[in-house]
Amino acid sequence: MHDEATRVPLKGRSSRLPFVIYVLALGTFLMLTTEFVVAGILPDIAADLRVSVARAGTLITVFAIGMIVGAPLMAMLTLRMPRRVTLMLALGVFAVGHVIVAVGSDFGVLLAARFLTALATGAFWAVAAVVATRVAGPGMASRAVGVVNAGGMLATVLGVPLGALLGQFVGWRGTFWALAILAVVAIPMIARHVPRGGAEHGSVSIRSELVALNSGRLWLALATCAATTGGVLAAYSYITPLLTERTGIPANLVPLVLAGFGVGSLVGSLLGGRIGDSRPHTATIVAPLATALILTALALVAGASIPTTILLVLLGLFGLGANPVLISLAVRYASHAPTLGSSLSVAAFNLGTAIASWIGGIALGTGLGTTGPVLVGAVIAALTLIPATALALIQRSRAAETSPESVNALS
Known part of the structure; x- marks a missing residue:
């Protein structure tokens, strides 16, 4: 059985990257935005939850810890899972985690939700680059990964400032609602454009x-x-x-x-x-x-x-x-x-x-x-x-x- 994500024609191939690469870039945009956006709305979170700014900053710390655990752990646990399914599940969990933060008032619950979101983020990051290289093929693998990574870099240019700006107009919770909605929108796009299959085989x-x-x-x-x-x-x-x-x-x-x-x-x-x-x-x-x-x-x-x-x-x-x-x-x-x-x-x-x-x-x-x-x-x-x-x-x-x-x- 062949891996559909690796089927790349050798001749007559367009120099244009497949649309799925940009879908994956949207995912990395969301992932890096949620990691850094808290820095831009930290005083608002602290004031609303009635905690110190330093304690509110642990929302950044706990997310980083979740990524530390999630990225290598999910890379291992999903070795034989279809990558399309892994990406969809990661976005689903990502959305749920943001809804919990958006409606929550207990700081401990928010910390737990951020940790859960980080696990999903780690899973997405661990798989997205591999999918990009295999869909694009050897001739454009580096270019494809560059576009996917650019989605993450774009988060620091647009995602974080826009998240902070949105927080000023509708409150910091609105920023998390927006990220949850965008993740839900991305799920059917992943389902449609990421090729079926794509799991590692028994030799791995x-x-x-x-x-x-x-x-x-x-x-x-x-x-x-x-x-x-x-x-x-x-x-x-x-x-x-x-x-x-x-x-x-x-x-x-x-x-x-x-x-x-x-x-x-x-x-x-x-x-x-x-x-x-x-x-x-x-x-x-x-x-x-x-x-x-x-x-x-x-x-x-x-x-x-x-x-x-x-x-x-x-x-x-x-x-x-x-x-x-x-x-x-x-x-x-x-x-x-x-x-x-x-x-x-x-x-x-x-x-x-x-x-x-x-x-x-x-x-x-x-x-x-x-x-x-x-x-x-x-x-x-x-x-x-x-x-x-x-x-x-x-x-x-x-x-x-x-x-x-x-x-x-x-x-």
């Missing part, structure tokens, strides 16, 4: 996938994933209080500032991917170094609106620019288990988010105030240089052993 086992965990370079790449995102999210998770209380930016202008960060992250992702094709380890070292400097500068000039806004755009540009490169390295070093490598990189990104947002929340309650999370982010970004540099040195050594001419490529 969890045991054979886990062999990839023996790669030391994979673990260094994952450590870099966690730290590089942690540095950015420690600051970004609590950026709204800093902008309104310290910088003095009106609440109605905060979505515009967040959009600037999103534009920076979208451009950074595209540039980082291009640079990463030829010099991946240069990208993974320069990005956290620049991030640490930007966050340090942000803490120093947080009282001035224009410099703060410019620095936030640069934070998006450099802070998330290396992420596509890191995902590619994780997939490469996972060898024969690319789905596991991809899902583990998602888990690592969210592990960094969970730890960093938790520490950032603690710093927010200290004498450092709203600049505390920014300084925490600067420290974490600087620590990213340790695994990133170690990975580059190991790769340089391996390249020297195989081909002296390839040392400079650091590939």
Whole structure:
């Protein structure tokens, strides 16, 4: 029995990507929007639920924890499940989780709903890239995955600012209702356009996938994933209080500032991917170094609106620019288990988010105030240089052993 998702004509194939790729991009748009949108409506959630901003920030932390568990776990549990079914179920659970948050008033219930939503998000992320590569075929696999990932990056440009803006007009719960409705709309689109079948066959086992965990370079790449995102999210998770209380930016202008960060992250992702094709380890070292400097500068000039806004755009540009490169390295070093490598990189990104947002929340309650999370982010970004540099040195050594001419490529 053939996998329908892999049937790609060899001749006469159109250069246009199948419509399902854009459906998957819509899914990743929703997934990343829900992960980051809480940062833009955090004060409103805290006020409505009568909890501190730091405690409300645990809604970000618990989602990240759910992604840590969900991405690799779902990648393993759904190995033999039709991917079309997995994607539909993930969107269904995603919608239910958002409805629970939209109508809930107990903070513990909201935390549980966010965790459930994160599990569904992990399942979707773990499967979407694989479906995209197989539907598009080998000749356009990278382009297809790029479009799917662009849906996630677009969330920081449009999804998060629009979610924050919607929250100002109809309340923060309206943002979660909107995400739930969009997820429901996406389900029949997945049902119609994702090919039937698409499960892994009997030759694939969890045991054979886990062999990839023996790669030391994979673990260094994952450590870099966690730290590089942690540095950015420690600051970004609590950026709204800093902008309104310290910088003095009106609440109605905060979505515009967040959009600037999103534009920076979208451009950074595209540039980082291009640079990463030829010099991946240069990208993974320069990005956290620049991030640490930007966050340090942000803490120093947080009282001035224009410099703060410019620095936030640069934070998006450099802070998330290396992420596509890191995902590619994780997939490469996972060898024969690319789905596991991809899902583990998602888990690592969210592990960094969970730890960093938790520490950032603690710093927010200290004498450092709203600049505390920014300084925490600067420290974490600087620590990213340790695994990133170690990975580059190991790769340089391996390249020297195989081909002296390839040392400079650091590939």
